[in-house]
Amino acid sequence: MPLPKMPTRLATILPVPDKAPALNRRAAKTAAAHSVATLPESPANEQVQPELQGLQSVPIVARAPRKNGARKTTANATPVLLQPAVAPAPAPAPAAEAEAAFDIPAAAPVTPVRAKAIAAKPRAAERPRLFVLDTNVLLHDPSSLFRFEEHDVFLPMMTLEELDHNKKGMSEVARNARQVSRTLDTLITDDSPIAEGVPLSGLGNREARGRLRLQTEAMANALPAELPVGKADNQILGVVHALQQRYSDRDVVLVSKDINMRLKARALGMAAEDYYNDQVLEDADLLYSGILQLPEDFWNRHGKGVESWQQGGSTFYRISGPLCAKFHVNQFVYFEGSMPLYAQVREVTGRTAVLQTLRDYTHSKNNVWGITARNREQNFALNLLMNTDCDFVSLLGQAGTGKTLLALAAGLTQVLETKRYTEIIMTRVTVPVGEDIGFLPGTEEEKMLPWMGALEDNLDVLNMGDGEPGGNHGGEWGRAATMDLIRSRIKVKSLNFMRGRTFLNKFLIIDEAQNLTPKQMKTLITRAGPGTKVVCLGNIAQIDTPYLTEGSSGLTYVVDRFKGWPHSGHVTLQRGERSRLADYAADIL
Template structure:
């Protein structure tokens, strides 16, 4: 018996196009809901053209000399119409094929540079030795002396200095080679580093201006850079330092100098992922005939196609606002090849959907409240200027899910203890009493939330306040190492003052059933040597975007008072 004819399409395409039931299109939201898939129509669809998975796998070498590459599909929580059966879900499993391996990026042309690292770079990022790709690294002897003098203590700088010393020791002991010829940086398994590490093994002859003190460590490093520039000409020798004055002096002497850029998630804070995207004004006129829609519970789903799909990310919000047209506010729940599924939102602007007596006042706040109350979203980041409602919404949604829904057992609140001005000294009392002065924002927002209950009377409000206080725990970040939070609602306030390493330490404390909310204002960074691009909050927003169980929104409009809004703009 001859074999059936070979399929002309890939398995993923057949499963997607030839198996799906016809769905009527909806041109705009708010129209008639005659868009449900009819079971009878789905049964009438011919399915004989799809070969079983076993035949496709066994016949692949016979059908073509070069089998086609598997389709790359980005999948989140699958959203299907209410009348999809188990067979359609099984067919969807055919789409979960491994993505093709990405080709390695070509190496840039040109000779490798020689980077001279300042001590502050090594103490800022202990892994910086492996961040320079094919270029070589040179460490002056004075840098090793400064590392040794800073390794004592329990501070972040001391820990990084010790880690750097261990890394240097591992590189020196990995292979028996002459240090003068350079140590390969990939000897300890870091294959991305293709260059070599050089130590200063001899006295270098250099001349600096008489106005520069010769005994200062910074000037000695500048002298080493000058000597290397003359010795390795025309090879480019560059000083890498986090010290601005050091770079200014190097450029004044005609030496190449750069900042350490690898710690920055973004070059410019304006390019930070905002979490929301406005649909173009001609979206419905161009794509209305191809949009599929269906109703599932209280939400409406839309499957869209077109050039806007590659710009979308999972859990990103999209909105359409135009005069004379029905508005659309939705969240991306699924992306498959060239199609995306949008899910309409719950309107928390209305009083009947108030969360602990709080209603949202603008579009971005409504987006944020949908993220905060979604049990499938484990990690939420909120950014925005002062007075945009970050802390109030996080507390209100936390109290609702702890006291009303019993989804979490308690609220844990912490923040970076970085003062704006001079430190007032040691604080007496227990851990929570010491954290009390830092938690003024918590007290202010609890006072607002307590006023929303007006029918209980004075005794009822006092009892409510006691209940709320018993379910909120204030913890210090200094004692987070090694902890695991189970079924907790964790709020990290003032997260813009955290380093990426501190942010990783806090997020990895989450156990099963825990939700973490990070909020902050990137324009109010008080930690020294931390910028908008290198903040831990920026780092978390950039790394978690597109993950199915995380979401971010940038709050745009202040709602505190007209005085606070005006001050944020003009001061």
């Protein structure tokens, strides 16, 4: 008897439980052709149900044939309804999702089965976002349009109206408003697809992969009646609410620097966020301090193979170890133990670093214009201020830590004694603590004198030394002559007239730098010409400029960006040295 031909389809029939009816060939053939068979939920299915009560489901694993070179798909343990040979039933329709798998015991009652969806609903974090910008975001950062990566940006018509209201004047806000208007004019042309959205990468900003959308029609305002419609903030909130209804498949987020507007948006069930692109750090406690305390086992782990040499009156050490990779150039390290060390990092190469010992400015023989350091941090600061190779120095600290006094003492010594710089230029932001007193008469320097009370106070301290440079050898007459000499070498300038200038061989002191924006800080530092040293002083806990925080201040910005540059240094002063009353008040108030 000849052998049967090889089957063209591969099928595996699982073992049939006891008492199962025999499988007829037609049912098995139908099951092999349809690798997955389910019953759709329809009225016809309800009529078939009474006729299927005596049937039994047998798990069958079938492999579908290859179509046009496609990959084979296998449905594992898919229940196929089979009938006895005496009464053939119509073949059930194949399911829409053949890849779905179901595992139903053989003895389970037969019920309609719905295929499982293949593509799950995208998570909220993966959904596209539409950012609605408030006017204060554009006035704060004119380039904020290009800071949202692949997400789209929406500008309400009220935002454009407020930009138009703020474009007049010579203030920083007016300049930013005009810059945003020029950017929008260049980006949106006559043939731009405004309805579909204008690509933000049209001006060469490759990081901006989204589109700019403008409000082109009136949107229904469904806000509560208690919110006045005529207010600009409420109109923007109405636009956000309408966009949420229109784009239900996207996350519509309001971006505003106004805290109260964000609170109202959240109270109305809208997503609202602050503008974080200008935030250098989320936590001010993580700001680079410029000082690192070495662990107790430092010499045990880094003391092997230490090289030392003398150069220029300083001692250098070349050490190797795991901690060296965490050092920054010009960072101060100290170890107070059996073998104390106070040094500055001069070079970092992998796991090897070169440390240079410091000059002790706490000793009277190393005084700077009659001033000596009273604590460890002040000693570090004077080493930076007196270092001729350090072009940029930033000093942070609370009130009374001696920032201005140390900077002026170092400046006067290098201007009047060593002749390294020709004069001292001092400037600061004119942001009042309380109500403004109005216009001030006089020239530029006379207008700035009321803002320079700290300069006058520190000059009095520097001119009261006895037997030191700037001292009162000649009594009142000598003190007055010295003060006149000092004043002739100190110039007080306003920030309003800094643009376009270049300072040659100057000692530039920027006081109260925490009130500067990153853009203003860039404008000032780029004024430095050959031989100029820039010193930034400030306390990020005392910010008076609106919309500036500890994380977005220009002082925080430069401290983080200049970290590790070989010609810059930073020190955070810790201890107040003004008086015991000032120190106690700073702690308890």
